[in-house]
Amino acid sequence: xxxxFYWQEQPVEAGPHETVLDALLRQxxxxxxxxxxxxxxxxxxxxxxxxxxxxxxxLSDGHIADNLALACQCRAISGLRTGPPGIHAARVxxxxxxxxxxxxxxxxxxxxANLRYRPGQYVxxxxxxxxxxxxxxxxxxxxxxxxxxxxxVHEQGRFSRWVAEGLKVGDLLPVQGPxxxxxxxxxxxxxxxxxxxxxxxxxxxxxxQDALMQGHSGDIHLVVAAxxxxxxxxxxxxxxxxxxxxxxxxxxxxxxTEDLAGCHLPLVRAGVEEYVTNCFPDLNGxxxxxxxxxxxxxxxxxxxxxxxxxxxxxxxxxxxxxxxGELVGARLAGH
Ligand code: FES
Numbered sequence: 001x002x003x004x005f006y007w008q009e010q011p012v013e014a015g016p017h018e019t020v021l022d023a024l025l026r027q028x029x030x031x032x033x034x035x036x037x038x039x040x041x042x043x044x045x046x047x048x049x050x051x052x053x054x055x056x057x058x059l060s061d062g063h064i065a066d067n068l069a070l071a072c073q074c075r076a077i078s079g080l081r082t083g084p085p086g087i088h089a090a091r092v093x094x095x096x097x098x099x100x101x102x103x104x105x106x107x108x109x110x111x112x113a114n115l116r117y118r119p120g121q122y123v124x125x126x127x128x129x130x131x132x133x134x135x136x137x138x139x140x141x142x143x144x145x146x147x148x149x150x151x152x153v154h155e156q157g158r159f160s161r162w163v164a165e166g167l168k169v170g171d172l173l174p175v176q177g178p179x180x181x182x183x184x185x186x187x188x189x190x191x192x193x194x195x196x197x198x199x200x201x202x203x204x205x206x207x208x209q210d211a212l213m214q215g216h217s218g219d220i221h222l223v224v225a226a227x228x229x230x231x232x233x234x235x236x237x238x239x240x241x242x243x244x245x246x247x248x249x250x251x252x253x254x255x256x257t258e259d260l261a262g263c264h265l266p267l268v269r270a271g272v273e274e275y276v277t278n279c280f281p282d283l284n285g286x287x288x289x290x291x292x293x294x295x296x297x298x299x300x301x302x303x304x305x306x307x308x309x310x311x312x313x314x315x316x317x318x319x320x321x322x323x324x325g326e327l328v329g330a331r332l333a334g335h
Contacts, residue, residue: 005080014076020045021071034132036072040124041179042132043071048081058179091126091174096167097146102233105153106199107164110139110146113175117141119206120184120289120317123177125149125159133159136203136291136317137178140210147175150202150233182315184210187287188217193280193309195223195300197272197292198231203317204291205234212245221280223251225272225292229263251279273299277307284308291317 004011007024014023021043024031034042038057047055047069055074056064068085094113102108115123122136139148153160167173184207192211196204201224211220226232232252242248252265253275260267268275273296280286288309290297297316304314 003076003078005076005078005082008083009081012076018076019072020069020074020076020080020082023076024071030129031071032129032132033072034124035134038070038073040132040134041070041176042124042126044068044085045071045074046083046085047074048083052077060179091176093172094125094147094175096169096171096173099163099167099169102150103231105231106233107151107153107160108138109149109151109163109167110144111149111173111175112146115147115175115178117147117178118183119210120182120203121178121180122203122317123147123175123179126174126176127159127162131159131162132176134177134179136180136199136206138202138205140206140213142213143209148202150199152199180317182289182291182317183207184214184216185287185315186214188215190285190287191218192216192220192287192289193223193276193283193304194220194289195225195272195276195291197225197296198227200291200317201234202291204289205238207289208241208248212241212248217247219247219249220245221249221251223253223272223276223279225253225255225275227254228256228258229254229260229265229267232265235265251275272296273303276300277303280304280307282308286313288314289316290314 001016002013004013012023012027021031021033032042034040047067051067051069052074055069059068092113092115094111097112098110100108117137119140122134124132124134126132135149135151137147138150151160151163153164182203194204238250242250252267253270253272254267255271283304286309288304290300301314301316305311
């Protein structure tokens with residue numbers, strides 16, 4: 001059975017399981033969209049009256065108060081009245097100021113943009129009206145005046161390949177956000193455990209810098225995990241920080257069986273869950289930050305909870321694999 005909802009006062013027919021976004025796109029409306037998973041917030045719409053709860057998951061209090069919703073998460077309910085979000089989906093134009101390889105498959109991208117953010121948040125970058133990806137911000141606004149991103153380049157990644165091959169210094173691209181709540185909470189004396197898997201280092205590097213700048217005095221354990229040693233990046237910067245801040249303890253973990261001879265880092269060969277479980281058997285009182293692929297993040301979150309960390313003290317950012325095979329750094333869950 002079909003239902004009818006309204007877009008800018010015009011009736012729109014929707015199938016029984018269609019979302020507002022699917023129905024609008026199917027009928028030729030030009031609605032911006034990206035991940036279709038409730039993460040990038042590209043598909044913001046305004047709703048009149050009651051908004052389905054699931055359609056506001058992850059939105060800011062301000063967006064919720066303004067009756068905004070995510071069209072990709074909004075079931076098409078009969079009689080629902082919807083329209084464009086107005087200035088709420090505003091994007092700012094950013095200029096590419098620098099682009100360089102940080103590791104064989106990771107590009108560091110710097111953008112100049114008039115945007116206020118907290119370290120650890122993420123934004124959505126737009127290539128064109130139909131191609132966007134969300135990436136965590138790796139920079140700190142008090143340390144550098146550009147936004148920095150660590151973008152893993154995938155062979156089949158439509159967006160990341162464009163960043164690697166098409167985007168040039170001086171180019172402009174729209175940025176939407178910031179979003180996300182995986183930020184330093186000011187727990188200045190409590191021990192912190194940060195686990196960064198792959199480019200999960202990007203948001204945690206921002207959170208780490210924020211903690212140090214705010215005078216965090218408790219121990220900060222940063223576990224950096226990668227499949228292979230050559231995937232580690234920012235190593236000199238992190239080593240330099242650890243030299244300056246004795247409360248910062250670095251742990252480098254690789255999971256493959258490659259020959260590690262000649263590597264200058266004190267690497268440990270282990271699975272990241274195994275390493276965290278063995279090294280941190282009691283996490284009672286810890287603040288925990290986890291960032292990486294969803295399966296790992298979810299397993300670690302469970303493990304940290306079992307080891308005594310309170311759920312409310314575990315902030316988790318999981319990378320989302322989107323339908324076009326690209327990875328985006330975006331917040332799926334956590335506090
Ligand atoms: S397309 Fe709806 S949140 Fe990304």
